[in-house]
Amino acid sequence: MNHSLLGVIDATAYHESLEDLLVHRSLAAVPIAGRYRLIDFVLSNMVNSGINSVAIFPKSQYRSLMDHLGSGKDWDLNRKRDGLFFFPAPAVDTMDAELGSFNHFAQHIDYFYRSSQEYVIISNCYTVFSMDFIPVIERHLEMNCDITEIRYQGSSLEVFLLKKSLLIDLIENRHVTGYGCMDDVVKDETSPYTRCEYEYIGFAKKIDCINSYYQTSMKLLQPKVWSELFQKNLPIYTKVKDEPPTRYLKGSNVNHSMIANGCFIEGKIKNSAIFRAVKVGKNTSITNSIIMQKSQVGENCVLEYVILDKDVKIEDNVRLIGDPINPIVIRKGMVQGALMNS
Template identity: 60%
Template sequence: MSKKLLGVIDATIKYDDLDGLTAHRSLVAIPIAGRYRMIDFVLSSMVNSGIQSMALFTTYPYSSLLDHLESGKNWNLSRKRDGLFFFPSPHLDVPRAGIGSFTHFAANMDYFKRASQEYSLIANCYTIMNMDFRPALEKHMEKGCDITEIYHNGRPLDMYLVKTSLLIDLVETRSETGYTCMKDVVNGNHSFTRCIYEYPNHAFVINSVESYYAVSMELLKHSVRRDLFLITQPIYTKVKDEPPTRYRKGAVVNNALIANGCILEGTVENSIISRAVKIGKGSVVKNSVIMQKCQIGENCVIDSAILDKDVRIEPGTVLIGSEKHPFVVPKGTVQGALMNCESIIRCK
């Protein structure tokens, strides 16, 4: 069954509300849950569904994404036949209304025409979920659907099942039909049989800084992690050789996800701490997301904040955001104690 399915991941979509986290990376490469990237969830879902050939369509900037995925070996996709294929387009005019630019597909039509898989799964890159797509394909075939759209809680997830031959036809006739992507097709006037498959488990859409922060806080709940991180369906990611985290005297940790290689001397509550983060003595980090290699000095207070990669917080600094407006510190910047008053006022 799984050998019938071709995986297509659209990593070209951009959201202006995520600009604070995508200035140096694509949306799909945003770190999440301490040690993962957003691409890991849809990619692992496809791998766990038995899909062996996947096309990743992306646009600039994609260096961070390619560095993370490399040859695809961590997902068992570095193989002689099939595997992971990259189709970057630095100057793609991305249709923000829908997933799967037919223009981008047309530029790489050889991939689809050479594929032996009868069906194609077109998926977005901004949904955090752990889905086995095989039951959806079974329903699609059983009902004789032309297009199956995957839903969650009554809302579309911008994921589509379609015959590969039909997808090729839709791409090649786009000039006559006016369809630019799959959403145009499902919303258009046509004779296709459209079906809906309702996904019952957790699925989170990230399309803004606020939704990224909210989903990160949801991941601190045991019930959510139990649904997403399954022994039988693991979420794969890039493996890094790093030492265990060191909890020095005075460190206090409560309800937090802590990745490898950290040095903790302060207090961490209800937060996600990524790899190689340092938190100094007397510092308190609450309700926050701290990305890789951040350094937080002594006697700091970080509350309701997102610190991007390689941020340095000087001793005595206070950064306070809110649940609806988390304080975002851009990648590689320095935040000092002299900015405290301005920072707090701006985040109230």
């Protein structure tokens, strides 16, 4: 059974509780799991499902996202035909904040008309999961559905499958029907469309607040969870960077942690995620924390339940203690010194 799929990723989402991580980037570009971005998961799912045309609809702060994805080469989407497309919103107001805004899609309706694919997968950009969409379309056709919503443990994953012609109809008649997005359609019990549900089995987490970001990152340190998410037959792709191996110097000690390439470790790290090119000084202890790319932690520091964004500098003798529910977040590029902390 060969029915072509078009991928649509709505990257307009903004959650205020994640503001500290969204000052310089969109939600889709938030780093996670040492070397990935949130968008890598749904984009890899689409590629692994044979989708070779993916449209990304961002709203603002998308320079970091575009830098990460580039031409789509790392996802095999740098193609002469189809491939990776960006369609920024010229003007998106508060009415367009829901997933799959038809007003946003309408600004680029020609893309849908020109594409040759018969079906469309519409997804948010901030769910961490690994899935093959082929069984979804097979069941969609078998049950003669108009719209299939993928769900997980009783809640929507905000992933929808429908015929492209139906999506175009929904976009063009949005002012008549009152439907502003896909969520409006599936929640309307009086709609004329046959709505089906597909239950996803596996690991899935929506990143919609600091707590969900932190807790998901900690769960990924568990081998069982990691193996559920990063499967050999469904790889998660990301931007490739050529970096040297991490150096562990005398006195360093690492336990139950994820350490990316290019790090320089002299201190002690436990139950933490350390991203690329991070430096950790002598006699420093990092526990239950997330340290993003190129951050530097000085000597004689204690960090517990802390999230350091990229390029943060922690000077010597700094003590930062958060808690699992409210971890301390230091914004990108900030400098934290002992005097500031006293």
